Amino acid sequence: MDSDLLSADAAVERRDEVVAAVREHAGELARSLARLDAGEYGRRSFRVGEGEWTVKYEDGGLDFLRFEGKAGLDVYVVSTKRDPEPEPLARAMEHYGGLVASFNEYVESMRGTLDAVSTAFPEPASTSDIVGERDRIVSEIRDVADRMAGELHRYDGGDYGSFASRVAGTRWELKYAEGRASYLRAGDVYLVGQYGPPSAPDVRQHAPDVPLFVEAYNDHVRELSESLATVEF
Structure with missing residues (x-):
């Protein structure tokens, strides 16, 4: 020790x-x-x-x-x-x-690995005409959605509401707030919304069915009118 x-x-x-x-x-x-x-x-x-x-x-x-x-x-x-x-x-x-x-x-x-890589890239094609046409169609869809929203708002009397219908196998929904369309949705695609326009392929797919949704809305209004016609005083 x-x-x-x-x-x-x-x-x-x-x-x-x-x-x-x-x-x-x-x-x-x-x-x-x-x-x-x-x-x-x-x-x-x-x-x-x-x-x-x-x-x-x-x-x-x-x-x-x-x-x-x-x-x-x-x-x-x-x-x-x-x-x-x-x-x-x-x-x-x-x-x-x-x-x-x-x-x-x-x-x-690693030296020289990129020497033969060209940076002479082809000119990207412009999408301005496609975007312009997409925006024109979406603007018209928004206009008709706002008009339906205004009528629904006037009939329902509330500031918020919605109307939904199945069109060509897809569920469509119009939601409105204070007489204007908050969104118009076809399935998971927002044709009208608050977060930018839909893609051109989505517009191409669903725009032809907008008239069918308007017809479903018109049928809904006719049903409301007929139901009131039976009221007697």
């Missing part, structure tokens, strides 16, 4: 210095990888003579640096969980220069 204990402070201090230096250097390597791969998360392995290094990056920075070598050597040189033991760290660092050389070869292999 009288034997003196050797302090591990020097070894730990040196280990921490090495890990900090590698973290900074490999961090730059990881950031370069993230930029090359155009991603925030990923990993890449680099073969060296005596093993393989794996660089994992996250949020564009180094997540871990791992070396797997011969004789069962498997050490996380940089990790978010724990620092490596000095002896495996020392063995791994013998091959760190190989990692840098392999990484540099990878970067060099």
